[in-house]
Amino acid sequence: xxxxxxxxxxxxxxxxxxxxxxxxxxxxxxxxxxxxxxxxxxxxxxxxxxxxxxxxxxxxxxxxxxxxxxxxxxxxxxxxxxxxxxxxxxxxxxxxxxxxxxxxxxxxxxxxxxxxxxxxxxxxxxxxxxxxxxxxxxxxxxxxxxxxxxxxxxxxxxxxxxxxxxxxxxxxxxxxxxxxxxxxxxxxxxxxxxxxxxxxxxxxxxxxxxxxxxxxxxxxxxxxxxxxxxxxxxxxxxxxxxxxxxxxxxxxxxxxxxxxxxxxxxxxxxxxxxxxxxxxxxxxxxxxxxxxxxxxxxxxxxxxxxxxxxxxxxxxxxxxxxxxxxxxxxxxxxxxxxxxxxx
Numbered sequence: 001x002x003x004x005x006x007x008x009x010x011x012x013x014x015x016x017x018x019x020x021x022x023x024x025x026x027x028x029x030x031x032x033x034x035x036x037x038x039x040x041x042x043x044x045x046x047x048x049x050x051x052x053x054x055x056x057x058x059x060x061x062x063x064x065x066x067x068x069x070x071x072x073x074x075x076x077x078x079x080x081x082x083x084x085x086x087x088x089x090x091x092x093x094x095x096x097x098x099x100x101x102x103x104x105x106x107x108x109x110x111x112x113x114x115x116x117x118x119x120x121x122x123x124x125x126x127x128x129x130x131x132x133x134x135x136x137x138x139x140x141x142x143x144x145x146x147x148x149x150x151x152x153x154x155x156x157x158x159x160x161x162x163x164x165x166x167x168x169x170x171x172x173x174x175x176x177x178x179x180x181x182x183x184x185x186x187x188x189x190x191x192x193x194x195x196x197x198x199x200x201x202x203x204x205x206x207x208x209x210x211x212x213x214x215x216x217x218x219x220x221x222x223x224x225x226x227x228x229x230x231x232x233x234x235x236x237x238x239x240x241x242x243x244x245x246x247x248x249x250x251x252x253x254x255x256x257x258x259x260x261x262x263x264x265x266x267x268x269x270x271x272x273x274x275x276x277x278x279x280x281x282x283x284x285x286x287x288x289x290x291x292x293x294x295x296x297x298x299x300x301x302x303x304x305x306x307x308x309x310x311x312x313x314x315x316x317x318x319x320x321x322x323x324x325x326x327x328x329x330x331x332x333x334x335x336x337x338x339x340x341x342x343x
Contacts, residue, residue, distance in 0.1 A: 025129065029277070030286065033325065045090050094131075096120050097298070098316065121319065124319055133245055136325070137245075154253035154339050155339055156339055157204065161336055169332060198276050202243045247275070251270065259342055260342055278333065296319065300317075
């Protein structure tokens with residue numbers, strides 16, 4: 001519980017609080033994906049549905065043999081029927097709660113309830129981002145910068161491997177992303193320039209910028225970035241980075257000192273493996289946390305007396321929301337795993 005003495009008061013020291021910034025959440029991957037609102041008083045299961053193409057192969061794309069559709073004179077051809085595929089997931093409830101004493105609320109020099117309210121809201125955004133990233137990173141289509149296993153990775157990202165990932169997407173008839181979640185408080189989407197989006201950690205930016213033909217966003221001209229954290233493009237790929245997309249520490253092959261990052265540093269050992277998440281349109285979906293009805297805030301002032309708090313000695317600040325994310329089509333996303341060059 002946040003008490004009056006938990007953080008020492010500055011008393012005679014003038015505080016210029018507005019000058020001290022704190023770490024802010026970055027909503028990146030959670031602004032993409034197929035967005036679905038969760039209705040109230042229904043069920044805890046959300047179903048995404050699609051119709052299966054005729055003559056669908058294992059990757060979901062149609063493999064049509066024209067000769068099979070030749071009509072014989074006077075003969076009625078065999079009829080075909082539709083097949084639907086459901087992908088369902090169960091929403092989970094997430095929440096953060098902070099507690100403060102009545103003395104801290106009434107007498108402390110800073111606005112503790114106000115600061116708690118702000119931080120709880122920001123923390124919700126971080127939780128939402130990690131939910132989406134954790135689901136999308138678990139895709140089954142994997143390409144390695146070198147070799148065929150994660151434990152053998154000791155090479156930075158390269159154009160050939162990106163093109164290999166593009167082949168997987170193109171063969172599966174994947175569509176390039178054309179929309180993202182709107183930045184307004186209202187549920188909805190906004191259009192973006194068609195592209196395959198690559199989500200990567202900020203440590204990867206140097207290797208991305210060294211790709212042949214890389215174009216920085218300042219050279220886009222009239223074409224707008226798909227996200228404010230986009231750093232540039234290479235061919236059909238648009239790169240968006242965030243420090244939230246954490247690598248897998250020391251999961252790759254052994255590397256020499258000062259060559260590739262090892263446990264976030266430049267020593268020798270097993271290389272850190274960085275996932276590059278390459279996604280197409282509707283590769284994954286989520287229940288979007290948007291609008292006033294999505295987040296349920298809690299503020300119980302210490303002075304509010306209840307059976308549990310008969311003397312008005314403590315209060316609470318918190319929030320909760322319902323959230324789920326799911327991979328809708330494994331063939332429309334690829335995870336490229338690579339090491340990152342040390343600087």
